[in-house]
Amino acid sequence: MKPLIHPSIDDVTVEGILHALSDPVRAAIYAEMVGSGCAQACTAFAQMSEREIPKSTLSQHFRTLREAGLIRSERQGVEMLNTPRCAEIERRFPGLLPAILGAHRVQREGRKPAGRRKATAGRSY
Amino acid sequence: MKPLIHPSIDDVTVEGILHALSDPVRAAIYAEMVGSGCAQACTAFAQMSEREIPKSTLSQHFRTLREAGLIRSERQGVEMLNTPRCAEIERRFPGLLPAILGAHRVQREGRKPAGRRKATAGRSY
DNA sequence: GCCGTAGTTCGTAAATTATGAACTATAGAA
DNA sequence: TTCTATAGTTCATAATTTACGAACTACGGC
Numbered sequence: 001m002k003p004l005i006h007p008s009i010d011d012v013t014v015e016g017i018l019h020a021l022s023d024p025v026r027a028a029i030y031a032e033m034v035g036s037g038c039a040q041a042c043t044a045f046a047q048m049s050e051r052e053i054p055k056s057t058l059s060q061h062f063r064t065l066r067e068a069g070l071i072r073s074e075r076q077g078v079e080m081l082n083t084p085r086c087a088e089i090e091r092r093f094p095g096l097l098p099a100i101l102g103a104h105r106v107q108r109e110g111r112k113p114a115g116r117r118k119a120t121a122g123r124s125y
Numbered sequence: 126m127k128p129l130i131h132p133s134i135d136d137v138t139v140e141g142i143l144h145a146l147s148d149p150v151r152a153a154i155y156a157e158m159v160g161s162g163c164a165q166a167c168t169a170f171a172q173m174s175e176r177e178i179p180k181s182t183l184s185q186h187f188r189t190l191r192e193a194g195l196i197r198s199e200r201q202g203v204e205m206l207n208t209p210r211c212a213e214i215e216r217r218f219p220g221l222l223p224a225i226l227g228a229h230r231v232q233r234e235g236r237k238p239a240g241r242r243k244a245t246a247g248r249s250y
Numbered sequence: 251g252c253c254g255t256a257g258t259t260c261g262t263a264a265a266t267t268a269t270g271a272a273c274t275a276t277a278g279a280a
Numbered sequence: 281t282t283c284t285a286t287a288g289t290t291c292a293t294a295a296t297t298t299a300c301g302a303a304c305t306a307c308g309g310c
Binding site: 126127166167168180181183184185187188200202203204205 | 285286287288289290291
């Protein structure tokens with residue numbers, strides 16, 4: 001097994017991030033990961049988009065997220081724990097992730113009459 | 126010539142926007158277009174990325190931007206005038222475009238000691 | 251060692267993207 | 281009106297990327 005590739009934060013590019021998050025499955029995975037707060041195994045996302053996602057595909061999605069610098073993956077026993085690299089990215093591209101995640105949220109919630117999402121100061125992904 | 130497709134703002138998706146702007150050429154075109162303030166013809170961007178971009182490719186890039194809802198293209202005499210749909214998108218996905226353009230700027234300017242970019246209130250793409 | 255779980259890698263089919271060549275639309279001569 | 285040049289689009293196809301099943305690797309019990 002080749003060692004996993006985690007780009008240094010300075011090598012993370014906007015293109016890479018946008019590309020990674022332009023796929024609905026990866027966006028959902030990432031949003032869920034950020035939302036839950038704690039590290040999660042890949043399997044946790046197999047049943048994400050109505051249809052079961054094949055594990056080889058899922059593996060590629062995680063690789064894309066990882067190589068875009070969005071997440072860090074660490075083997076923990078038999079499974080792989082993934083954690084978002086929010087803080088680092090926020091330092092490099094201030095406001096980018098909150099804006100993207102916020103937009104995805106707007107889209108999911110579909111133009112609701114009045115959103116219950118106040119603009120809390122600080123990290124409000 | 127088929128009539129150009131401009132999605133209604135409600136059909137614009139985050140995925141579409143991210144995908145469109147995840148290409149460096151398109152991102153550069155869009156940034157330039159937003160920066161300049163005025164409508165511009167496609168040809169204006171032929172010499173964008175060091176290497177001359179073939180016009181068929183350029184045409185596809187504009188189509189992608191257009192169908193993602195990022196720009197509006199109108200024939201004006203022999204050429205095509207393109208204008209960004211910033212205001213509409215800002216209303217649908219508040220903060221998304223400024224964040225992306227800002228991040229692209231950070232990347233271009235490459236970690237400068239102190240940026241000369243104050244956080245002006247209002248539209249500061 | 252053997253088994254089960256969790257992921258990765260490989261090979262190939264399917265989908266996207268890039269680009270030259272041919273075409274369309276428009277403006278301004280001749 | 282026809283000719284010519286400019287600006288873009290469309291088409292066909294080559295190159296690149298993505299999806300996913302099958303085979304493989306890694307780890308933790310038993």
